[in-house]
Amino acid sequence: MTTTRRPFRRASEEERRTSLIEATMECIVQGGIGAATIRRVAEIADVTPGLVRHYFPDKNTLLCAAHKATMSKMTTQAIQSLDNCDGGPLARLRLFIETSLQAPVVHPRNYQLWASFTSLINAIPEIGISHREAYIEFRNECESLVRDVFAEQQRDIDDKQVERYAIAVNALIDGLWLEGCLAMDLFDSGSLSELGVKSVQSLLDLETL
Template sequence: MPRVVDQEQRRREITHALWLVIATDGIDAVSLRRVAEAAGVSIGRIQHYFADKDALLLHGIAEFAAAARRAYESVEGDAAERLTRLLTQRIPTTQTGRTAVAIWHSYLGWAPRRTEAVAAVRDAVAAGDRLAAELVSELTGLPPARARERARWLTSAADGLAQRVMLGTVSGRTAIAQVRSAVAGLGQQRAG
């Protein structure tokens, strides 16, 4: 009887191996061979799912964005709580978080070299900005254009704080407190 293979599970395993290679050796070290070694599978297995290195990296971007979206969507609460979670999930407070931020920053450095990658990264960033704008609007009652401006400022500030945490110039705890303060300030605007 033929063995049933979970195609999506195999793709996830390969994607996790890709992220391991990026985290340990950088995105320029990625090759089908290195990812196959990290996954403990043959190069042929990798090629069965991904035509080439770029296809694998593009899939990695999409999966990374989807994982961030799933993590955010699991959060319940009011607009302030959800906005805070959306902004702080990008700020590393654990080694796993630092690894995730390093992987994302690797993608940001690689993407401008590939048209499709730039589009994938822009789409992921735009999705986060749209969600933040919806939450800012819900929290403050600002009209859509102003909510988008405020959301872009908040997401950019959170990205900058994440970089500073990675460099060790700001602690994760301090960065998260700053985000919480900014979101609380938005909530006070509505009341005032």
């Protein structure tokens, strides 16, 4: 009996980096920040510690990359959902809110990673910078969506007011996201996102959303 061996394919640089970042996230989910050692990451990724250090010279560099990937994934999921929206500004704002407050964005694993990384903001300056960049990216998207809604309705709102509305919308979504991640079982399917939509509708004084 002969067996067919799969052809060997060397992982690309980007694939290897991604694998190590995902292994780091898994370490954190399993045991917190302290569990994300170079040795443990290597075990989960099934590589040598030396290979981990080849891509990430120290633990802080690895944690920074994992934090950036975590935040980027959640933000990107909400923003990219708009690519498939054929509606106008109101429909786009609604979809953005709904996507931000449903799985897979709302998930205990995401909260665990977010909370673990947030605890390092002051200890590792690079994570603080990355966290700020992710916040600004999400808030800017909120601001763009809010501005488009007001423009469509021909409401005379200056840039400073739009910015304040965007900050409030961002904070509202963040708060409900935390609620959902911490107690998913307390919310019926779709209820959290619908609450978010209704709250933003009231905040922006819209007749419908």
